[in-house]
Amino acid sequence: MLKLLYQRLEEVLKIKKFDTAIIGAGPIGLFCASFAHLHGLKTVTFEALKEIGGQPKLLYPFKEIFDIPVFGKISGQELTDHLIDSAKDKTTFQLNHRVTSIEKNDQGFIIDNDFQVKSIIISTGTGSFSPKKFPLKMDETIEKRVHYFVKDPSHFAEKSIGVFGGGDSALDWALELAKQPGTKINLIHRRADFRGLESTLQELKCLKNVQVLTPYLPKTIAIRNNQLDIGLKQVGQTELLQKQFDQIIVAYGFRANNSIVRKWGGDLEDGHIKVSREMETNIPGIYAIGDVAAYPGKVPVIGLGFGEAQIAVTAIMRALFPEKTLTIHSTSI
Ligand SMILES: Cc1cc2nc3c(=O)[nH]c(=O)nc-3n(C[C@H](O)[C@H](O)[C@H](O)COP(=O)(O)OP(=O)(O)OC[C@H]3O[C@@H](n4cnc5c(N)ncnc54)[C@H](O)[C@@H]3O)c2cc1C
Incomplete structure (x- = not known):
């Protein structure tokens, strides 16, 4: 009996615990990771590939982007470098890890049997990429x-x-x-x-x-x-x-596959996940941002996705730490 109890304890200890899981390390997931860190959230960021950066890094590293706030123009590669630079050391990256299962439990969610998290932000974009x-x-x-x-x-x-x-x-x-x-x-x-x-x-x-x-x-x-x-x-x-x-x-080229999103149980619209104004899906505690998120008026661009990350993280802070006075401006953190 005692042996079994120890075994169970060992299993529990192996589970890694985080406030928030970010699924997908494209530009929006990467920005989200650094913004969540700023607000004190302990995050784990999953990326299906061993390379992080999503579409700008994989599909158009040399193209100039003209609509990223502050930068007059910036290449996909440069943008990715800046985002990685800001996010590194601020989240636990799980690379080469395509998330397949999300299960609800009394403490939040279990991801792929190994990660206990209180909330989830899905930023899987157009899906997990695999090179042809x-x-x-x-x-x-x-x-x-x-x-x-x-x-x-x-x-x-x-x-x-x-x-x-x-x-x-x-x-x-x-x-x-x-x-x-x-x-x-x-x-x-x-x-x-x-x-x-x-x-x-x-x-x-x-x-x-x-x-x-x-x-x-x-x-x-x-x-x-x-x-x-x-x-x-x-x-x-x-x-x-x-x-x-x-x-x-x-x-x-690359193949993108977002079919896994269907398995996670959120309300979908044309393969995208429907969200509220707080970027929350129909499952409390699970949020979606970036290209994968759908709401009236949605435009799939990076600048907007950055804002969606800020909305989702703010909503998570309010839900997880209602006793805390939330500092909205980073200048005051
Ligand atoms: C040619 C081209 C030009 C563009 N030009 C512009 C432009 O000028 N300005 C602009 O604002 N936008 C532009 N875009 C759109 C922009 O790239 C997207 O809006 C942006 O990449 C969306 O970011 P994201 O992080 O939501 O998703 P993505 O960039 O698609 O990243 C999603 C990441 O999630 C990972 N992932 C998916 N499923 C899983 C899973 N199950 N587990 C773990 N990881 C997973 C993927 O591997 C990927 O790395 C352009 C797009 C293209 C294709």
């Missing part, structure tokens, strides 16, 4: 040289790089990596026409260290002489062109 994979079988050694995200372009200096894809991301990454010292870039696309910006393509074609190969499909991959050896088949031909790279970037 390179279509060849690869072992671990090869996979280490295949990248779906580029964290730091300077790591690719002095390397020969294959960039696969035909959209803006492929073109933008090829251009960014071509600027690094000593790089040799091959941009490889399965069609003759690119979907990405024509002016970027023209810029690339003028660079001495860039070769554009179309229409080619990757057919074989192996490591030879400490390099990736990739067999490329020209569409309509049979022979393979063998190309050697130190690393490859796969920019085939």
